[in-house]
Amino acid sequence: MNKIKIVNDKLDTIDINKNINIDYYEQNCLFGINEIKLNINKDSDLYIEINLKEETRLSFNINIKNNVKLNLNILTKGKIGKIKYTYNLDEKSLLNAVKFQNVDTIKEMVVVNLNGLNSEINYNFKTISNNKEIYDYNIFHNCKNTISNIKNNGVCIKKGEIIYQVSSFVPKNITGCIVSQNNRIINLTDNKCEIKPNLYIDTNDVEANHSALIGKFSEEEMFYLQSRGLDYNTALKLLINGFLTSGVEDKKIFKEINKNIDHYWR
DSSP: OEEEEEETTEEEEEEOOTTEEEEEETTOSGGGOEEEEEEEOSSEEEEEEEEESSSEEEEEEEEEOTTOEEEEEEEEEEEEEEEEEEEEEOTTOEEEEEEEEEEEEEEEEEEEEEOSTTOEEEEEEEEEESSEEEEEEEEEEOSTTOEEEEEEEEEEOTTOEEEEEEEEEEOTTOOSEEEEEEEEEEEOSSSOOEEEEEEEEOOSSEEEEEEEEEEOOOHHHHHHHHTTTOOHHHHHHHHHHHHHHTTOOOHHHHHHHHHHHHHHOO
């Protein structure tokens, strides 16, 4: 698997093959933000690890070429960060992205440009929130027959707060698109969390849906597990594990999620 490791806002390790081109622009963007540009030229698996040792500002620009499939796994951990991801998908390209992060606080923007016919993104995001986390998604269906599946799962503990703002855009005459948003926050605190799902659809020939849920696990779920001999904390830990690991196939991210669950729910 291709691997990139970033410490603070600097490239620390690069281990990629010729199917991926990488450019690093130090303080090239507005306000001195370092930018990492990736061109995915052939089918690839890519693992990105980001360690936020100080307040980190980064911009990623990931371009997936025609008929290319990218399986992307991102692990973010550490302190404070402001990160922007821009994904540009060409014709018949496919992005399967899985992300997990456990940070002190973060503000993140994700921009998805489905530029080519039959391009598709499947985005599966997980977080354990100890402090305020803000996520702003903008998904643009710029071509016909494009698909976006956005799934966000978060668990709030301690001082945790999560804000998801997810906006999907399908302009006039862009037909045959499938637009899906699924956002859920398990709030184990009295802190305020928000989900703001937006569907901006200007055409009739589209399949669009969204779901948004903030709350705790249901009494029925807890009762079922406790009726089979599990105490409350063990039952809660089991449900959190299933909630955060669903759809995660990468072994490193799966292991990291379980390590954090064991840390917080001993």
